[in-house]
Amino acid sequence: MRDTFGRQIDYLRLSITDRCNLRCRYCMPDAGVPDLSHHDILSYEEMLRVARVAVDMGVRKIRVTGGEPLVRKGVIDFIARLSALPGRPEITLTTNGLLLADYACDLKAAGLSRVNVSLDTLRPERFLAITRREGLEPVLAGLEAAQRHGLTPLKINMVPIAGVNADEVADFARLTLKHPWDVRFIEFMPVAGDLDYGEKQRFAADRILGALAEQGKLEPISDSRPGSVARLYRYDGGLGRIGVISAVSRHFCGECNRLRVTADGRVRPCLFSVEELDLRTVLRSSDDDIHLKAVLASAVAAKPEKHLIGESDFKQGPRHMHGIGG
């Protein structure tokens, strides 16, 4: 699939739930999310059909996300069926890691290739302040389990916020000296307007790089994979790599290779789309895949050249990140 700007779209981000066992302040309201009825959420059967058709149209990588994907019942079996699809797409997962120690072995056996784990602090009291829940220890155990079971290369995603956790950038970066992990720092993105951190607390890539440089000399690494969102570096002697995902200050939209499907069956041409396409109605009204293909092709055709953050016509959509999947 090629979009109108010549970009090859071969990466599907599939959100399997909008619910979560954490309440990160920049992602989800304190009260959680209103219950969607069983009927509103795509069944695994429906998602497998979407995935099969997308693979048929050229998708090579599927990322399972959420909300927290590991809280949806039956996720292991779903991943096993995804990874067995004709065309054998690469199946990856983005998780907060809380349940990873319990699931890592089964995820690997189900055919999952690797995991990206979101973690914003290495300090227990801050973990509670940021996520409104306890849980640092299980996440750290989850990282070790994922490494042990070969869900690698393991990536950690950290969103630094000034005055909250940005002073831990160097501590996170130092993890790469001892572990073969990619530690990636992500700029906060204004997806929906009413969450906890404001514009003043953004910690942009230049500040991240400044904090990293204080630790030692960063060697840039070139990443030839198309569609990679991070600029990569390494410290001398480090086992792992350091990434900076400058989604706002220096976007990577020219390399965009992705489509998103939400748990309630909408396709989003862009992470920041205000308009979505309704896949669910089409899924439920016809068994002929031709209609499904047409919706996916329309979403690809509707991909914008780039996001408009910082420009006068940028509009925030109604969905929070937990309803999109990152």
Ligand SMILES: Nc1nc2c(ncn2[C@@H]2O[C@H](COP(=O)(O)OP(=O)(O)OP(=O)(O)O)[C@@H](O)[C@H]2O)c(=O)[nH]1
């Ligand atoms: N602006 C923007 N940010 C993205 C996009 N895709 C992922 N991100 C952000 O990058 C961060 C890391 O995303 P992940 O879920 O780990 O996925 P990924 O970076 O595509 O994963 P890899 O396959 O390991 O490269 C998250 O905060 C996402 O919201 C995108 O298309 N646009």
Ligand SMILES: C[S@@+](CC[C@H](N)C(=O)[O-])C[C@H]1O[C@@H](n2cnc3c(N)ncnc32)[C@H](O)[C@@H]1O
């Ligand atoms: C929405 S979560 C879904 C998967 C899983 N629950 C997790 O936390 O990894 C995916 C990613 O989005 C990131 N994220 C959420 N809100 C964000 C925001 N406003 N700006 C930047 N990243 C955000 C999280 O840090 C996480 O890495």
Ligand code: SF4
């Ligand atoms: S970032 Fe992930 S873990 Fe945190 S509230 Fe959002 S969905 Fe849940």
Ligand code: SF4
């Ligand atoms: S912001 Fe939109 S166009 Fe840019 S990389 Fe992300 S999804 Fe693609």
